[in-house]
Structures are given as C-alpha cells and as structure tokens.
Amino acid sequence: MIDNPYYSHEFHGDYELVSIGRLDLEEGGSIPDCELAIATFGTLNDARDNAILIPTWYSGTHQVWREIYIGEDHALDPTKYFIVCVNQIGNGLSTSPHNTGDASISMSRFPNVRIGDDVVAQERLLREHFGIERLALVVGGSMGAQQTYEWAVRFPDKVLRAAPIAGTAQNTPHDFLFTEALNEQIWSDARWNNGEYTSNKEVLDGLTRHAHLWGIMGFSTEFWKQEVWRALEFESKEEFLEGFLEPYFTAMDPNDLLAMAWKWQRGDVARHTGGDLAAALGRITAKTFVMPINEDMFFPVRDCAAEQALIAGSELRVIDDVLGHLGLFGVAPTYIPQIDDALRDLLAEEV
Amino acid sequence: MIDNPYYSHEFHGDYELVSIGRLDLEEGGSIPDCELAIATFGTLNDARDNAILIPTWYSGTHQVWREIYIGEDHALDPTKYFIVCVNQIGNGLSTSPHNTGDASISMSRFPNVRIGDDVVAQERLLREHFGIERLALVVGGSMGAQQTYEWAVRFPDKVLRAAPIAGTAQNTPHDFLFTEALNEQIWSDARWNNGEYTSNKEVLDGLTRHAHLWGIMGFSTEFWKQEVWRALEFESKEEFLEGFLEPYFTAMDPNDLLAMAWKWQRGDVARHTGGDLAAALGRITAKTFVMPINEDMFFPVRDCAAEQALIAGSELRVIDDVLGHLGLFGVAPTYIPQIDDALRDLLAEEV
Structure with missing residues (x-):
C-alpha cells in the first residue's frame, strides 16, 4: 500500500x-x-x-x-x-x-x-x-x-x-495501440521497477511522458493550432503541458493507470x-x-x-x-x- | 562515426x-x-x-x-x-x-x-x-x-x-508535440547516453517505442480497424508492428532521427x-x-x-x-x- x-x-x-x-x-x-x-x-x-x-x-x-x-x-x-x-x-x-x-x-x-x-x-x-x-x-x-x-x-x-x-x-485496435503506448511510457521508466516502486514520484519520468502522449491524442490538432489553452490562462503550449497535463497525470499511481489501461484495451x-x-x-x-x-x-x-x-x-x-x-x-x-x-x-x- | x-x-x-x-x-x-x-x-x-x-x-x-x-x-x-x-x-x-x-x-x-x-x-x-x-x-x-x-x-x-x-x-504546434514525443522515446532510453552510444542497437528499446508512436499517428484509425496490414501479408497487428514498423525504425540511427526531428519541428x-x-x-x-x-x-x-x-x-x-x-x-x-x-x-x- x-x-x-x-x-x-x-x-x-x-x-x-x-x-x-x-x-x-x-x-x-x-x-x-x-x-x-x-x-x-x-x-x-x-x-x-x-x-x-x-x-x-x-x-x-x-x-x-x-x-x-x-x-x-x-x-x-x-x-x-x-x-x-x-x-x-x-x-x-x-x-x-x-x-x-x-x-x-x-x-x-x-x-x-x-x-x-x-x-x-x-x-x-x-x-x-x-x-x-x-x-x-x-x-x-x-x-x-x-x-x-x-x-x-x-x-x-x-x-x-x-x-x-x-x-x-x-x-478498436488503434485505441489498443494508443493505450499500449501510454503503458510503455510507464514500463520504460527504470524506476518503475516492475510495479514495485515505493512512491509514484519515483516514476515521474514515465508519468510525464505518459502525460505528453495525452497532449498528442487527448486534444485535437485544432486545439493546439487555435491555442485553445489560452482560455485556461496559460501563456504557451509548454506552460499548458507543465501546468495542466503533467501535474494531472504525475499525481497518479502508475499501477492504477496500468490496471485501468488493461481493462480499457479489452473492452x-x-x-x-x-x-x-x-x-x-x-x-x-x-x-x-x-x-x-x-x-x-x-x-x-x-x-x-x-x-x-x-x-x-x-x-x-x-x-x-x-x-x-x-x-x-x-x-x-x-x-x-x-x-x-x-x-x-x-x-x-x-x- | x-x-x-x-x-x-x-x-x-x-x-x-x-x-x-x-x-x-x-x-x-x-x-x-x-x-x-x-x-x-x-x-x-x-x-x-x-x-x-x-x-x-x-x-x-x-x-x-x-x-x-x-x-x-x-x-x-x-x-x-x-x-x-x-x-x-x-x-x-x-x-x-x-x-x-x-x-x-x-x-x-x-x-x-x-x-x-x-x-x-x-x-x-x-x-x-x-x-x-x-x-x-x-x-x-x-x-x-x-x-x-x-x-x-x-x-x-x-x-x-x-x-x-x-x-x-x-x-503546427501539434506536429511539434508529436515529434517531441518521438524524441522522448529516444531520450528516455538509458542507453542513449546523451547521444554517445556506440551502436544504434544499444537504443533498441527507445527506437522500438518510437516505432510504436508511428503506429498510433502514422496510419489512420481506419487503417487498423480495416486491418489494412493484411494486404502486406501480416497475420496480426502485433506481427505488423514487429515485422514492419519496428525493424524499419530500429535499423536507424537515433542521433540522425533527432537531427531530422529538430528540423521538422521548426519548419x-x-x-x-x-x-x-x-x-x-x-x-x-x-x-x-x-x-x-x-x-x-x-x-x-x-x-x-x-x-x-x-x-x-x-x-x-x-x-x-x-x-x-x-x-x-x-x-x-x-x-x-x-x-x-x-x-x-x-x-x-x-x-
């Protein structure tokens, strides 16, 4: 626990x-x-x-x-x-x-x-x-x-x-692959330690990359082009990533995300x-x-x-x-x- | 060299x-x-x-x-x-x-x-x-x-x-982020060694994940749904990844890919x-x-x-x-x- x-x-x-x-x-x-x-x-x-x-x-x-x-x-x-x-x-x-x-x-x-x-x-x-x-x-x-x-x-x-x-x-198979890529961001973090980390903070790198994939797929291409993130009072896309997506996902538990992902992939x-x-x-x-x-x-x-x-x-x-x-x-x-x-x-x- | x-x-x-x-x-x-x-x-x-x-x-x-x-x-x-x-x-x-x-x-x-x-x-x-x-x-x-x-x-x-x-x-900014995520697959490979590897094979893990992102973004959702890869004589999407996208990208040089990506991002x-x-x-x-x-x-x-x-x-x-x-x-x-x-x-x- x-x-x-x-x-x-x-x-x-x-x-x-x-x-x-x-x-x-x-x-x-x-x-x-x-x-x-x-x-x-x-x-x-x-x-x-x-x-x-x-x-x-x-x-x-x-x-x-x-x-x-x-x-x-x-x-x-x-x-x-x-x-x-x-x-x-x-x-x-x-x-x-x-x-x-x-x-x-x-x-x-x-x-x-x-x-x-x-x-x-x-x-x-x-x-x-x-x-x-x-x-x-x-x-x-x-x-x-x-x-x-x-x-x-x-x-x-x-x-x-x-x-x-x-x-x-x-x-869909595409969704399966997207989710698999999310998982891979976690699995590839050396400190993930096959799920036996002692704090989610140890997996910060993997969770951050995981957040970045949401940046690509979670929003639309047009969201970025129109800079819709300005409505959320960010000054740049980098600030939006660092101030929104990264803190959102890096707060979470990697094993929990993986458990949900496994389920999602096979719905x-x-x-x-x-x-x-x-x-x-x-x-x-x-x-x-x-x-x-x-x-x-x-x-x-x-x-x-x-x-x-x-x-x-x-x-x-x-x-x-x-x-x-x-x-x-x-x-x-x-x-x-x-x-x-x-x-x-x-x-x-x-x- | x-x-x-x-x-x-x-x-x-x-x-x-x-x-x-x-x-x-x-x-x-x-x-x-x-x-x-x-x-x-x-x-x-x-x-x-x-x-x-x-x-x-x-x-x-x-x-x-x-x-x-x-x-x-x-x-x-x-x-x-x-x-x-x-x-x-x-x-x-x-x-x-x-x-x-x-x-x-x-x-x-x-x-x-x-x-x-x-x-x-x-x-x-x-x-x-x-x-x-x-x-x-x-x-x-x-x-x-x-x-x-x-x-x-x-x-x-x-x-x-x-x-x-x-x-x-x-x-586009979305393209920038996609390319950045491609790069991150390489950068996050511990054996990338800040670009001073001695063989691209050392960066196999990062290059493989890089290939997988192409699986998500390089084709369409419908490509996967219609199993268009069957036309290339693969039996499953996994075989297609392992037999097509992975060998294609893992053969390449990580620093070369990064040099092109930097250029792409700023076109x-x-x-x-x-x-x-x-x-x-x-x-x-x-x-x-x-x-x-x-x-x-x-x-x-x-x-x-x-x-x-x-x-x-x-x-x-x-x-x-x-x-x-x-x-x-x-x-x-x-x-x-x-x-x-x-x-x-x-x-x-x-x-």
Whole structure:
C-alpha cells in the first residue's frame, strides 16, 4: 500500500467506500474485499425508478462529474434523480493496486480486471446496497462509455436509457495501440521497477511522458493550432503541458493507470456473443444516445456511428468540441449545454 | 562515426556523395564539409529546363522515390525529366551525426540544421554541380514538403512548379508535440547516453517505442480497424508492428532521427517574413498543387488547405488513402495513380 495524497477527499470531495465483498473476476482470481468508492446525489424515490448510474473514465473519478455535469441546472439534476457515481476498480479510490491493504493483490500483484467485472460489481452494489433493480439512465464518458455499453448488453432489462459519450462498445485496435503506448511510457521508466516502486514520484519520468502522449491524442490538432489553452490562462503550449497535463497525470499511481489501461484495451461487449458485435448490440433494449465528440482523435465519430447503427432505436448525437476527447473535462463553455440537451431529450423519452 | 549497415548501398541502391563544401548554418556553426547523397534519374537537357528536385522526408531516403514514384510509367518520368533526389542532411546518407568523420560535429555534437539550410545546400548543389538554375518542379512528402515550400518561398524565381505532399509550410504546434514525443522515446532510453552510444542497437528499446508512436499517428484509425496490414501479408497487428514498423525504425540511427526531428519541428517559411505566413506564401510564384492525404492524422487536410488558400493560383488536390500519413510509402495500389494524375496535371501547366 502506498500513501498517495492525490487519492483523498481533499482532491476528490465527499465519497463513501462501500464493500461489496468478494469479487470473482472474469480472468480468474478475485478481489477478496472489493470496495467501491461512490458519490451519490439526490434521493432515491419510493418507486426506486429515478436512479442514474455514472461509471468513471480512465484516470477520472466521480469528482469531475460532480463539478461539471451534475446539478440543478443540468440534465443530471439531483432534485429529480438519485445519481450514483461509481469509481471504477483500479482508479485509485475504489480498490486499486496502490491502495489495497491486501498484500496478495497489491501493486504488481493486482489481478486483471475487465469492464464486465466493474459492471457486475456495480450491479451488486446498486441491488444490495440501495435496492435498485432498474436504472433510468446509465451515462459515462470514454471508459465510462465502455461500462455503459456493457451494462446495456449484459443487463438489458435493468437499463432503460444509455448514453455512452466518447467511447465504444468494442475497443478498436488503434485505441489498443494508443493505450499500449501510454503503458510503455510507464514500463520504460527504470524506476518503475516492475510495479514495485515505493512512491509514484519515483516514476515521474514515465508519468510525464505518459502525460505528453495525452497532449498528442487527448486534444485535437485544432486545439493546439487555435491555442485553445489560452482560455485556461496559460501563456504557451509548454506552460499548458507543465501546468495542466503533467501535474494531472504525475499525481497518479502508475499501477492504477496500468490496471485501468488493461481493462480499457479489452473492452468488448461482443464477448457475450462469441465475437458477434451486431448480436451483442442487438441485445440492447435501452433507448440509447451515442454521443461521440467530433474532434476526438481516438474515439472518432465514425467508430461510434458504426456501433450506433447496430442499436435498435438509437440516435447519434455528435458533440461539437474542438478540445477533442478531453472535451470531457467540460472546459469549453459550449460543451455542457450540448450534453445537457442530449441527456434531457434522452431522459424525456418514454421507455 | 558509427558503422551502421542500414545506411548503405545494399539498402538504398545507387547514390552518389557530392561535397558542397562548407555549409554555414542558420543557427550558427557549420558543417565543414557537407556531403549530399543524391540519386539522379534521366538526363538534363541542353536547355537545362527539365530538372525536378525531390527532397526526402523524416527517416526516408531517395530509395522509396526510386522504387515507388519514379519511372517511365509515372509522372516522374526519367525519359522526360532529369530528376535529382537529394537526401536531407542528417538522414544517414548525407552528412549526419552518425556518419561524419569530423569529430567536431559527430554524434551529440552535430549542430542544429534547419529546413532552410537544406534548401541552401540543395540550391548550391544544383547550381554548382549540375548548372541548374531553375526547376521544372520541386516535389516532396512530409519533411520533403517542408523543403518544397521553403524552396518556393526562398527561391521563387527558381521554382516553376511545387507539389508539397502531406506536409506544411509552417509546422503546427501539434506536429511539434508529436515529434517531441518521438524524441522522448529516444531520450528516455538509458542507453542513449546523451547521444554517445556506440551502436544504434544499444537504443533498441527507445527506437522500438518510437516505432510504436508511428503506429498510433502514422496510419489512420481506419487503417487498423480495416486491418489494412493484411494486404502486406501480416497475420496480426502485433506481427505488423514487429515485422514492419519496428525493424524499419530500429535499423536507424537515433542521433540522425533527432537531427531530422529538430528540423521538422521548426519548419516555417514565415521566418522569411517576420512571422507573417500569408506574406511568406504570397512570395510563391510557382504553380503549386497542395496535396494532403485525407486520413493523415498529423498533417490534416485542413492545415494544408489553410496554407493553400494563401498561395496565388494554387490548387488543393486531396489524396484519398486510408493509410494516412504513411500512405507516402505507396502501399495502397490506389495511391500512386492519384499522385501521378496530380503531378502530370501540374507538369502540364504552362508557367
């Protein structure tokens, strides 16, 4: 176990750790005591039909959802809905390589976890802890979109509406390679020591290079050309890297990032249908809005649109954002209104 | 000096080393005896007006031009034109960090060379060695496009036609960051030893990661999704990486790659006009076809089109190729016909 102050209430506000007990994993092995870090907003109504689930993305936590997406002035309105944001396994708040007290799975010994394991864990949490059997909406971005798709395919009767933002149901080979390159930045740091470092600060070099790859792929070419970072009050692209991307990623735990990356690389709902993606997406009964970001360099619109075409009754709602994938942070003032419009329309759909 | 068998006639066919003497550099310092590796095709006519210049791209040499672009069945027809392909300084065949016998500039001591230095060197070579004062065409891809633009802006009277393929006149900030990440793969290899390795094989790890970044950015997302590598008779994307991209880049010299990268990052014709790109491109009198590749991830069409709009009488000829930037290798059977059509049209233009 490593004490990393980034993974704390100071940085991530209120959240609660809920144990769901032993979680047996698709790849074998288990997490003996799986704790999910959750943040809830609003109140579950008596009919228990106003619940919204938000799974988190790679490197993300519930906090960005609280700060950017959730509020009375947003579609994700806690005065109407009971919103449960569940941090994915391995993200540093839920059970993760760096924070588990269980030496059998800590650090380099953390087992491989799949998107499906997260969804099974979340379903158990919602059912056993909150008595929630059906979700008015599952919405998530990037790896959160992967989990959203997994929910809609694995538990079609439990998901009334689904909104995967900037992510795919079946990870693409290009995405696999991008993620592998992120991993390689960590693996190639001599001080990574095969995952047995004593502080993430030892892996500063690898994490910094990792941040730089996000600079290439996380935003769009046009983000850099238009110097959109000036809106964040930086004076140069170098300052933006040093003042934004580098501190963001170097604060994190390398093993945690690797655990999430492994999961991301292998997200694929077609595992339920012997590799048949159309059959898997054909299982979805949720009203689904597929919401790619037009400038996303690694979840391009066409990849998302191809999946959307396989989902009955679904709609493609393209989000316009020059920030590209990391538009998910909600930096552009035009971003959240588009998300809100789409989610309000979706939540208004009778299902 | 390092003996690297990749930079040999065995791999690069016939070429000739021509000394242009001392080359003083824009950044200060000089190359005391600058040798340019050149390959020529065809015969200079008596009027000396049938010369075509081809500068090379990052990591490339004249050889791909000989194998793919030049021939009687192509626009670059040696029965009509005298074609001079000049390897850029630092590419491993012309004077480069790894091959210079001059200890004052070898390896880590190699001076910074700019695109403009290459173009000055090429102009001197053509004039002094061949007596060529005007070029029927300058055509190049990627960094070759940078040199093409530099020619057309620096020596407008000497360039009748220009065809920059998949490259820009002013390097973009995104491109700078991509190239920097390529460099970081080398710099982060402990055995790089600040450029004082004794064999490129010592930097295998860094060069391999460098190759992997080309996997992400060099091709398109759709290249991977459609498994276009199957056309090259590989069975998996991993085999393609291991059998194509890795051997291609790990054969090369790290200092040579870094020298070219430094140049690439700072390509900018607006250096001639105090930073005014429109004024610089306004100098161009060559008939210019700007030829981006539609799936290029780091020289996207819109960046090229924005520059084309600033060049009087120019045309935008977008090349359709799912391979993206590395479509330049001419793998797709549909690629070269598009290049030939455009270059034939361009060469047919009265100027």
